[in-house]
Amino acid sequence: MLQVKTLSTLFYKDDSIIKAVDDFSxxxxxxxxxxxxxxxxxGKSTVALSILRLISKPGKIVSGAIELDGQDILKLSDKEIINIRGAKLSMIFQDPFSSLNPVFTIGDQIAETISLHQKLSKKESWRKAKEMLQKVQIDPDRIRNYPHQFSGGMRQRVMIAMALSCQPEFLIADEPTTALDVTIQEGVLKLIKDLQRELGFGMIFITHNFRIAKKVCDRFCVMQKGKLVEEGSQVFNKPQKPYTKKLVDCMNLLYA
Ligand SMILES: Nc1ncnc2c1ncn2[C@@H]1O[C@H](COP(=O)(O)OP(=O)(O)O)[C@@H](O)[C@H]1O
Ligand SMILES: [Mg+2]
Known part of the structure; x- marks a missing residue:
């Protein structure tokens, strides 16, 4: 289980402090x-980056705990967190291009993630990388291609392959289809859900698109200005808070 307890993450600006995440559990x-x-x-992305301990200046996690199977991630050393990131906790981002390195082949990048966390030979890591490509429905023969040789949807599939290559316990998906053409969003969402069924990871799915959220998620947390407004599976059918109701009405208009 992953438990976020009374997390607060701030950004220090020249003349003000932004409470991006405020006592959030x-x-x-x-x-x-x-x-x-x-x-x-x-504050959605700040929650995600806090869980992976990827908050850097001018940001800072100022209080709370993030417990993975009872162990507080915030208490781990930098070296220990590197062992967890990618292995037990993984993330995919909105823009797959900016998270892939343009000068390395996708095989180099997937295999590197694998060999960082698993004691495998180079050959074994590449074999596993090919296996992951197959899982995300990319022809394994394209393993020596560079990121720019793929379409946006395929690049996101590559990111998914990389994120899942070490069988993480939890995947954080931050607006994973927002940057993609509407026509290919469905395919990527289906792929993520199919892989979740196969591999069993828990997923934090971040989105501002309620139509997608309804399709993909079991349960919801609604955030406003860094705070938790409402939590549960009733958010769409029976919103309890006026803010949630307003948000749902607004989204229904947008994505009807
Ligand atoms: N690197 C940063 N420096 C300064 N302020 C930031 C930074 N990242 C996020 N913020 C601020 O924190 C708040 C929450 O941002 P974010 O977590 O990105 O929201 P969301 O993902 O829900 O759109 C916003 O007010 C944003 O301006
Ligand atoms: Mg965001």
Whole structure:
């Protein structure tokens, strides 16, 4: 289980302090999908980056705990967190191009992730990388291609292959289809859900698109200005808070 307890993450600006995440708590079990919802700027990505300990200046996690199977990630050394990132906790981002290195082949990048966490020979890592490509429905013969040789949807599949290559317990997907053409969003979403069924990871699915959230998630957390507004599976059918109701009405208009 992954438990975020009273997490606060701040950004220090020249003349002000932004409480991007403010006393925020939630949990997620393996195998389930938690939707993290909220309008732009509500703190969703900051929650994600805090969990992976990827917050850097001017940001800082100032309080709380992030417990993975009872162990507080915030107490780990930098070296220990590197062992967890990619192996037990993994993330895919909105823009697959900026997270891939343009000067290395996709095989280099997937195999590197694999060999970082698993004691495999170079040959074995490449074999596993090919296996992962197959899982995300990319022809393994393209393993020596560079990121620019793929379409946006395929690059996101490559990112998914990399994120899942070490069988993480939890995957954080931050707006994973927002940058993609509507026509290929469905395919990528289906792939993520199929792989979740096969591999059993828990997923934090971040989106501002409620139509997608309804399809993909079991349970939801609604965020506003860094705070938890409402939590549960009733968010769409029976929103309890006026803010949630307003947000749902607004999204229904947008994505009807
Ligand atoms: N690197 C940063 N430096 C300064 N402020 C930031 C930074 N990242 C996020 N913020 C601020 O934190 C708040 C939450 O942002 P974010 O977590 O990106 O929201 P969301 O993902 O929900 O759109 C916003 O007010 C944003 O401006
Ligand atoms: Mg964001």
């Amino acid at each position: 939630f949990y997620i079990e393996k195998g389930e999908t938690l939707g993290l919802l909220g309008e732009s700027g509500s």
